[in-house]
Amino acid sequence: LYPLRYDPKKLVLPILLANICGLLASFVLIRYFNLGYFGLLANNAVASVLTFLFFIKPLWLKEKIVPVVDKNVKRLKELFRISLPVIPHTLGFMLLSSSSRIIMDVYNIPINEIGYYTNGYSMGEYITVVTAALITALAPKIQELYRAGDYSGIRKIYVLSQVFTMLSVFLFALWMPDIYRLLVRNSDL
Numbered sequence: 001l002y003p004l005r006y007d008p009k010k011l012v013l014p015i016l017l018a019n020i021c022g023l024l025a026s027f028v029l030i031r032y033f034n035l036g037y038f039g040l041l042a043n044n045a046v047a048s049v050l051t052f053l054f055f056i057k058p059l060w061l062k063e064k065i066v067p068v069v070d071k072n073v074k075r076l077k078e079l080f081r082i083s084l085p086v087i088p089h090t091l092g093f094m095l096l097s098s099s100s101r102i103i104m105d106v107y108n109i110p111i112n113e114i115g116y117y118t119n120g121y122s123m124g125e126y127i128t129v130v131t132a133a134l135i136t137a138l139a140p141k142i143q144e145l146y147r148a149g150d151y152s153g154i155r156k157i158y159v160l161s162q163v164f165t166m167l168s169v170f171l172f173a174l175w176m177p178d179i180y181r182l183l184v185r186n187s188d189l
Helices: 009-033 039-054 056-062 073-083 086-106 111-148 151-183
Strands: none
Touching: 009 073, 009 111, 039 056, 056 073
């Protein structure tokens, strides 16, 4: 809704704030309460709940977009027939993203090595989230340029977004050792 109105800030900022709060909750639960893996789960829970709460006012109250509770069993069966096959696809993505760590555990790789791998892997996931946000913000403009036949404008946006992404990843990679020294206090990592 917001990207189509050329106002992606209203989408990106609440999600970014919710994810930062989730990371802070994860950090506090792991660092100060020694809750380990539960702290990582809390990250997703806090971020999801806060994202939901941030969008109640703009979607439910302002735009009047509310969840529809359908009690027609016949229609629900038809919807489940369409939607249930998508669940394995979604779970497959989750399995693929964690399968390497599961395999490392099966082959008795030391926990410190798995933690080292997981830290690097999670940073890659964060970069993927930022890239997806960039694509969400640029897609309506690219569609508009495509409809207008302005292929040079599409090319400019494409090149600029690629340069921005590569430069950001390069700078992130340069600063990563300092970020790790600041955030990770485990001598093995």
